[in-house]
Amino acid sequence: MAVFEGNFHQGSPRRFALVIGRFNDLITEKLLAGCQDCLKRHGVDINPHGDQVDYAWVPGSFEIPMVARQLALTGRYNAIICLGAVIKGQTPHFDYVAAEVSKGIAAAGFQTGVPIVFGVLTTDTLQQALERAGIKSNLGWNYAMSALEMSSLMGQIQALPSESQGSLVGTVSPPLPSAAVAPAQSTSGT
Numbered sequence: 105m106a107v108f109e110g111n112f113h114q115g116s117p118r119r120f121a122l123v124i125g126r127f128n129d130l131i132t133e134k135l136l137a138g139c140q141d142c143l144k145r146h147g148v149d150i151n152p153h154g155d156q157v158d159y160a161w162v163p164g165s166f167e168i169p170m171v172a173r174q175l176a177l178t179g180r181y182n183a184i185i186c187l188g189a190v191i192k193g194q195t196p197h198f199d200y201v202a203a204e205v206s207k208g209i210a211a212a213g214f215q216t217g218v219p220i221v222f223g224v225l226t227t228d229t230l231q232q233a234l235e236r237a238g239i240k241s242n243l244g245w246n247y248a249m250s251a252l253e254m255s256s257l258m259g260q261i262q263a264l265p266s267e268s269q270g271s272l273v274g275t276v277s278p279p280l281p282s283a284a285v286a287p288a289q290s291t292s293g294t
Contacts, residue, residue, distance in 0.1 A: 110257030112146055118182040118255050120148065120157045121175045125188035125224075127164035134237035135187045135223060138244025146252055165190050165224050166201050169208025176216035182255035185247050188224035189233050202226040219254035223247035 122139065124132050140150045140157075149156045158181075160171050165188030172184050186209050192198040205224050213220035223244065227233045236243045 108257055108260050110253035110255070110260070112249065112252045112256070116259075117156060118148070118252075118259075119155070119180055120251055120255070121160060121172075121181045121184045122157065123160045123162060123168050123172045123175065123184060123186045125162055125165040125168055128189035128191060128233070131189035131191075131225060131230075131233045131237045132187050134234075134242060135189075135225070135244035135247070138238065138242030139185060139187065139223070139248040140244075141242075142245040142248035143252075146248075148252075164188070164201075165205045168205060168224065169212050172209060172220050173212035173216060176212060176218035176220060181218060182259065183219040183221065183251035185221045185251045186223050187244065187247065189237070190224060190226045191230055191233055192228045198226075217258075219251065219258055221247050221250045221254070 120143065122136065124136055126132070143157065144150050151157070152159050158175075160175065162168055162171050168186045168188050172186050175181060175184055188205065190198055190202045190205065202224075206222060206226075209220055209222050209224070212218075225233050225236050225243070227236065235241075
C-alpha cells in the first residue's frame with residue numbers, strides 16, 4: 105500500500121487562484137495579506153502580473169462559489185483559495201449566506217476535482233472576525249498552507265499510473281436504465 109501526503113515546498117511551479125469577497129473588506133483584505141505572506145514565504149510569486157497567482161474579486165461571499173468553480177473548470181490552477189467574511193447580524197440572512205457559501209465551495213471542489221480551500225470566516229461578531237484575520241492570528245496563512253498541501257497531494261495522486269487510478273476510483277460502470285436493458289416488445293402479429 106502507498107501513503108500519500110502533501111508537502112509545503114515547491115517541487116514544480118504551481119498555479120493558484122484567490123477568490124476574494126469585497127463585502128467586509130476590512131476583514132478580507134487582512135486575510136488576503138496573510139495568505140499572500142504564506143505563499144510568498146513558500147516560494148510562490150504572488151505578483152498579480154506574474155504567472156503563479158490570479159486574483160478574482162467578487163461582490164460578496166455569496167458569489168465566491170460560482171467564480172471558484174468557473175476558475176477551476178479552466179484547468180489552469182492547482183488549487184483555489186476562497187476568502188470572505190460573513191458576520192452575523194440581527195436577521196437570518198447570515199444563516200442563509202453562510203450555509204450556501206460553504207455548500208457551494210464544497211460542491212465546486214467535488215465537481216471539478218480541484219482543491220478549493222474554504223477561507224470564509226463565519227463569525228458572530230466583527231471582533232471575532234478581526235481576531236481571526238490578524239489581531240490574534242491570521243487564518244489567511246492557514247488557508248494558503250492548506251492550498252499548498254492539497255495541491256501537492258493532488259499532484260501525487262494524479263501522477264499515479266492509470267491502472268492505480270482506476271482502482272482508486274473504481275471501474276464499475278453505472279447500471280443502464282431498465283428501459284435500455286429490457287428487450288423490445290413486438291406489436292406485429294397480434
